[in-house]
Amino acid sequence: MTQGRNQITAWLLLLPAVVLLAAFTHVPAVMTLFNSFYNTPRGVRPAKFVGIGHYTDMLSDPVFLAALKNNAIYAIGTVPVAIGLAMLMALIVNSSIRGKAMLRMSFFLPTILPMIAVANIWLFFYTPGYGLIDRFLGMFGFAERNWLGDGSTALGSLMVLAVWKEAGFFMIFYLAALQQISPSLGEAAALEGAGRWYFFRRVTFPLLMPTTLFVLINAIINSFRLIDHVIVMTRGGPDNASTLLLYYIYQTAFRFWDTGYAAALTMVLLALLALLAFVQFGILDRRVHYK
Amino acid sequence: MSVSALPQPLQSREQSFWHALEVLGCYLLGALWILPLLYAVWMAFHPAGYEVRLDLTAPLTLTNFIQAWNAAPFARYFLNTFVLISVILVSQFVICTLAAYAFARYDFRGKTLVFMLVLIQLMIMPEVLMVENYRTMVKLGLVDTVWAMGLPYMASAFGIFLLRQAFLTVPKELDDAARVEGAGPLGVLLKVYVPLSRPIYVAYGLVSVSYHWNNLLWPLVITNSVSTRPLTVGLQVFSSPDQGVQWSIISAAALMTSAPLLIGFLLFQRQFVQSFMRAGIK
Known part of the structure; x- marks a missing residue:
């Protein structure tokens, strides 16, 4: 077969994927940038060029700033906790404890259920006075609280749900990594009289590092991408106390129909994701190997 | 290879106490994780009056499923x-x-x-x-x-x-x-x-x-x-x-x-x- 024919075959094989990816990822990303410099057409009035107007508006938009701050708190609050728990769960499930299958099921089950379904269930748990959490705390004499309706607890309540939902998913990656670690390492360490904590700190944890970095990036992406629970439980409220960036984009585009401003907001999200991509492929890849 | 799977040659009484506590902790975590789903199952299969009353003699029912099924397509x-x-x-x-x-x-x-x-x-x-x-x-x-x-x-x-x-x-x-x-x-x-x-x-x-x-x-x-x-x-x-x-x-x-x-x-x-x-x- 000639080199030329090979080239044509390769491109024909790629054609459907390339067309679809271009149509729904690359072109929209470029168009988002383009549209972010125009305001939203209203009725007969066409879109007008506003330059960086949307971006300067953003700096004085309290909802955007709140969304950015909330998203940062959300990521910083959920990601390390979920990763720590995931590692712990994987160690438990990979140990010689009795009832491993049951434990694994209980950790993993939340991750395969729709976020919308579990968010509805948790909505009940958070119900002031009547819900499970207030009933439980009531036994210890705590007053009832409007968990989702109070600006100081709304975001935290969403974060607890997110950790519960995601930890089991990340556990799977750790479980896979743990099973690749040779048992002879543990035997050798035991012969040397190394304690379990010492062994974890000096052997297991470093060997899990590539997994941790991989999970870390994915967990951060998820914290920007998943807003189903915001839609169900708080709708960003009260007073934007629990709004996240993608939720604000959703609201701006499909509630207020201000697509020009939504495009500019999307650019901020794209910039953040690009930064993450840069960190992953540019810096961390020196240590993480995709064979 | 996990930490808790390490052989433990010296099992003193104190050690086995900590070990038992650790195992208990693992089960507690597992129970905590499954609890929300178990509770949802409880609510779904019992009459509305038992939403917050954990009574083991509560009658089982499929009414909730039937009502949900009929309430939306x-x-x-x-x-x-x-x-x-x-x-x-x-x-x-x-x-x-x-x-x-x-x-x-x-x-x-x-x-x-x-x-x-x-x-x-x-x-x-x-x-x-x-x-x-x-x-x-x-x-x-x-x-x-x-x-x-x-x-x-x-x-x-x-x-x-x-x-x-x-x-x-x-x-x-x-x-x-x-x-x-x-x-x-x-x-x-x-x-x-x-x-x-x-x-x-x-x-x-x-x-x-x-x-x-x-x-x-x-x-x-x-x-x-x-x-x-x-x-x-x-x-x-x-x-x-x-x-x-x-x-x-x-x-x-x-x-x-x-x-x-x-x-x-x-x-x-x-x-x-x-x-x-x-x-x-x-």
Whole structure:
């Protein structure tokens, strides 16, 4: 077969994927940038060029700033906790404890259920006075609280749900990594009289590092991408106390129909994701190997 | 190899006490994690009066499920979800297989660049670009169709990457042998690569099905009628707070919409976990 024919075959094989990816990822990303410099057409009035107007508006938009701050708190609050728990769960499930299958099921089950379904269930748990959490705390004499309706607890309540939902998913990656670690390492360490904590700190944890970095990036992406629970439980409220960036984009585009401003907001999200991509492929890849 | 699996030669009384405490802690964590779901099951199978009364003599009932089923067109939503995930899965298998084959076994100009461009989608999922994708669907006249829900996901970077990795492990000799016997590129792909990568297809299939069964945001944006809405959007419409539905009925609806995944998982737990692990290792 000639080199030329090979080239044509390769491109024909790629054609459907390339067309679809271009149509729904690359072109929209470029168009988002383009549209972010125009305001939203209203009725007969066409879109007008506003330059960086949307971006300067953003700096004085309290909802955007709140969304950015909330998203940062959300990521910083959920990601390390979920990763720590995931590692712990994987160690438990990979140990010689009795009832491993049951434990694994209980950790993993939340991750395969729709976020919308579990968010509805948790909505009940958070119900002031009547819900499970207030009933439980009531036994210890705590007053009832409007968990989702109070600006100081709304975001935290969403974060607890997110950790519960995601930890089991990340556990799977750790479980896979743990099973690749040779048992002879543990035997050798035991012969040397190394304690379990010492062994974890000096052997297991470093060997899990590539997994941790991989999970870390994915967990951060998820914290920007998943807003189903915001839609169900708080709708960003009260007073934007629990709004996240993608939720604000959703609201701006499909509630207020201000697509020009939504495009500019999307650019901020794209910039953040690009930064993450840069960190992953540019810096961390020196240590993480995709064979 | 885990820490707690280390042999413990010196088992003093104090040590076994700490060990027991540790085991107890593990079970507590497991119980805590399953509790919300168990509670949802409790609410769904008991009359509304027992929502917050844990009485073991409470009568079991299916009323909540029946009421939920009759309160919204869930049968239609089930059908819509089923059609949606089938369309996506079949298209993903075909499109990703072809692309993965090109990346694994062909040399062509710009290969590295195209591969990088594909990988971008791992970071920028279609829902992030929903504003622009919505505009595209309006132009194509596809709003509120199964195609609008599915098209952005069909060329999945994750699938292409996963299958490429699998194809790379197929010995080149098998490829050559099939070609000597006169098989064309597609013949080799179907006779050699696809059968040898079956576990990866199962893994990718399970991940994809559970992702799209659960997906809410993009379908919520792009659908507006009962005849296209998938289960997740249907549940969202059904349980909106202003509807004032009882908690026990909402629980029943939530469990009902997750039931096929839940039952599938409980039956094939091993395969599920292994598939997710396989998809995760890369």
